[in-house]
Amino acid sequence: EVHLVESGGGLVQPGGSLTVSCAASGFTVSDSTIHWVRQAAGKGLEWVGQIRSKSNNYATAFGASVKGRFSISRDDSRDTAYLQMNSLKTEDTAVYYCSRRVPGIGGLDYWGPGTLVTVSS
Amino acid sequence: QSALTQPASVSGSPGQSITISCTGTSSDVGAYNYVSWYQHHPGKAPKLVIYEVTHRPSGVSNRFSGFKSGNTASLTISGLQAEDEADYYCLSYTTSVTNIFGGGTKLTVL
Numbered sequence: 429e430v431h432l433v434e435s436g437g438g439l440v441q442p443g444g445s446l447t448v449s450c451a452a453s454g455f456t457v458s459d460s461t462i463h464w465v466r467q468a469a470g471k472g473l474e475w476v477g478q479i480r481s482k483s484n485n486y487a488t489a490f491g492a493s494v495k496g497r498f499s500i501s502r503d504d505s506r507d508t509a510y511l512q513m514n515s516l517k518t519e520d521t522a523v524y525y526c527s528r529r530v531p532g533i534g535g536l537d538y539w540g541p542g543t544l545v546t547v548s549s
Numbered sequence: 550q551s552a553l554t555q556p557a558s559v560s561g562s563p564g565q566s567i568t569i570s571c572t573g574t575s576s577d578v579g580a581y582n583y584v585s586w587y588q589h590h591p592g593k594a595p596k597l598v599i600y601e602v603t604h605r606p607s608g609v610s611n612r613f614s615g616f617k618s619g620n621t622a623s624l625t626i627s628g629l630q631a632e633d634e635a636d637y638y639c640l641s642y643t644t645s646v647t648n649i650f651g652g653g654t655k656l657t658v659l
Contacts, residue, residue: 535600
């Protein structure tokens with residue numbers, strides 16, 4: 429059974445850094461693109477970024493609001509992806525979800541339960 | 550880049566049909582057939598209900614259907630049921646090699 433689970437959320441001060449992880453199981457992680465999506469309280473879903481597979485050179489892409497501050501990496505040997513967040517702002521406070529996209533399905537078909545990141549002094 | 554445009558809310562009675570629109574530009578919705586739709590109940594992970602404009606994932610009810618014309622995609626839910634009450638979001642791939650969500654639509658089943 430496919431599972432994605434985020435971890436590493438918590439409280440961080442403005443200007444600080446935090447890395448959240450996405451542990452995957454039940455499928456061939458190395459073939460998939462991992463996406464990060466966030467939702468601030470009372471707001472809609474916002475696409476944060478993605479990392480493609482090794483066959484696509486681990487290419488990354490980011491939404492405008494986080495580009496230059498966030499990075500994504502993956503360790504397929506550990507079936508884990510990481511979202512590194514730097515220069516955090518209060519407006520980055522949100523629940524962060526990881527999800528997957530696999531070849532043949534042009535959508536995000538499995539999601540983790542999310543992890544809360546709070547940026548506050 | 551601004552979010553794709555969705556109505557803030559729609560409503561319908563059990564058994565009726567509703568349609569949610571998702572309007573973008575020729576750089577996103579109009580550029581590719583990579584529009585997907587997600588059902589999101591508060592406090593839970595979003596669920597994929599339509600991908601690549603018209604395709605339903607395995608296990609999703611055939612009451613859900615999708616369509617696209619030009620820069621506007623739409624999701625139709627027929628035979629409304631109480632459990633359909635949720636927030637719905639569209640997501641589109643863009644010519645900038647990124648993705649963008651719609652602002653979300655709250656569906657109320659009366």
